[in-house]
Amino acid sequence: MFDRLDPTLTSLIVSSEESEAIGACLKRLMDETGATHIMLLDRAGQIISWQGGESRMQEMMHLGALLAGAYATSREMARLLKEDGFRVLVQEGMREKIFTETVEDRWLLVVVFDHQAHLGLVKVLAKRATQSLTGILHLVIQNNESRRSQFRGGIRKAAVDTIDLLFNDDSAPSPGQTTEKKPWP
Amino acid sequence: MALINVAAREIHGKIVYYGPGLCGKTTNLQFIHGKIPQNGRSDLLSIATETERTLFFDFLPLDLGKVHGFTIRFHLYTVPGQILYERTRVAVLNGADGVVFVADAQRDRLADNLQSLRELAHNLTNQGKRLLEFPLVMQYNKMDLPTALPTPVLDRYLNTIKVPRFEAVAVKGTGVFETLRAISKLVVNKL
Numbered sequence: 001m002f003d004r005l006d007p008t009l010t011s012l013i014v015s016s017e018e019s020e021a022i023g024a025c026l027k028r029l030m031d032e033t034g035a036t037h038i039m040l041l042d043r044a045g046q047i048i049s050w051q052g053g054e055s056r057m058q059e060m061m062h063l064g065a066l067l068a069g070a071y072a073t074s075r076e077m078a079r080l081l082k083e084d085g086f087r088v089l090v091q092e093g094m095r096e097k098i099f100t101e102t103v104e105d106r107w108l109l110v111v112v113f114d115h116q117a118h119l120g121l122v123k124v125l126a127k128r129a130t131q132s133l134t135g136i137l138h139l140v141i142q143n144n145e146s147r148r149s150q151f152r153g154g155i156r157k158a159a160v161d162t163i164d165l166l167f168n169d170d171s172a173p174s175p176g177q178t179t180e181k182k183p184w185p
Numbered sequence: 186m187a188l189i190n191v192a193a194r195e196i197h198g199k200i201v202y203y204g205p206g207l208c209g210k211t212t213n214l215q216f217i218h219g220k221i222p223q224n225g226r227s228d229l230l231s232i233a234t235e236t237e238r239t240l241f242f243d244f245l246p247l248d249l250g251k252v253h254g255f256t257i258r259f260h261l262y263t264v265p266g267q268i269l270y271e272r273t274r275v276a277v278l279n280g281a282d283g284v285v286f287v288a289d290a291q292r293d294r295l296a297d298n299l300q301s302l303r304e305l306a307h308n309l310t311n312q313g314k315r316l317l318e319f320p321l322v323m324q325y326n327k328m329d330l331p332t333a334l335p336t337p338v339l340d341r342y343l344n345t346i347k348v349p350r351f352e353a354v355a356v357k358g359t360g361v362f363e364t365l366r367a368i369s370k371l372v373v374n375k376l
Contacts, residue, residue, distance in 0.1 A: 010282065010375040011187035019192035044280030046188045046197040046260065062230050065244045065260065072276035073241075080272070151189065152376060159196075159252045159373040166250055167366040 013147040022049045037112040204287035205297035206266030209326040209355040239265040283320035283372040290333035320371035323350035
């Protein structure tokens with residue numbers, strides 16, 4: 001299935017229904033493991049979905065970038081050792097632990113938990129969750145091309161105009177565009 | 186690859202600043218970070234050595250605003266420029282939607298620029314990207330120095346594929362936002 005994914009593909013569109021299914025999968029994992037935060041990242045470290053308190057949102061965004069970098073680094077290490085790859089990463093601190101598992105080498109499932117949850121249980125249940133997420137990922141990829149052509153109409157031009165406006169360019173924004181921020185710098 | 190999250194109404198992209206050691210990649214991100222209005226500013230995350238050289242990457246999330254109800258959010262990264270960290274650069278480049286190649290315009294850095302540019306081309310090709318179609322912008326940094334090569338010379342050696350290029354003095358902010366605007370537009374055009 002994943003051999004067919006074009007490496008030059010420039011965007012992946014996750015629909016509302018798929019986001020809902022991902023959210024339900026993460027919530028179930030959180031309830032069953034007692035984790036404090038759970039995230040699904042893409043390979044670039046961008047958060048696709050997450051569960052946990054809003055107060056740590058910025059921390060989680062930075063954590064996502066670092067974990068994606070750590071995972072990509074571990075892939076390079078595996079390549080040097082002529083391994084196929086390292087499927088999981090585990091970081092253990094005094095108070096919190098982080099368990100990361102890849103979903104078909106496209107997404108990363110991240111479980112942040114404290115002493116109330118057990119690593120063994122997290123490993124087993126995360127494995128089950130990655131199987132469900134793999135099914136959703138297959139659907140996302142299957143539907144991507146038709147969604148891209150629908151999505152692209154108009155948004156590219158509006159986005160380029162917005163960027164010009166934000167960076168104080170003279171070109172006027174397109175009708176229908178909304179810019180909720182003041183231009184900068 | 187850019188991520189379009191319909192439920193969250195967000196478009197995410199990853200832009201990587203690439204180039205030889207001490208060319209000014211981190212300086213670009215520091216200047217951008219300093220100019221973002223405080224209410225929308227996230228921390229600039231830097232994984233650096235004790236001597237402030239980039240060890241892993243710098244990371245700056247940047248919220249550009251809304252289009253058709255979708256928030257455009259770019260994640261800006263730098264790579265470590267030192268030769269030792271070649272495999273780390275491969276890791277950071279993973280999943281990039283666009284690259285800014287920051288060249289050090291000084292005469293004695295030309296060979297380093299060329300080596301770094303060749304490595305970038307090799308790494309992108311290895312990741313399945315078609316170089317001529319990939320969003321790439323070039324920045325000639327440190328143009329204020331007396332040892333800087335003239336732009337036509339830099340063009341001849343570094344910009345043979347004729348991508349958009351900008352003269353810059355990143356430490357003063359000259360050319361920084363022009364470069365960012367150009368790469369942002371190229372990335373958005375590839376959605």
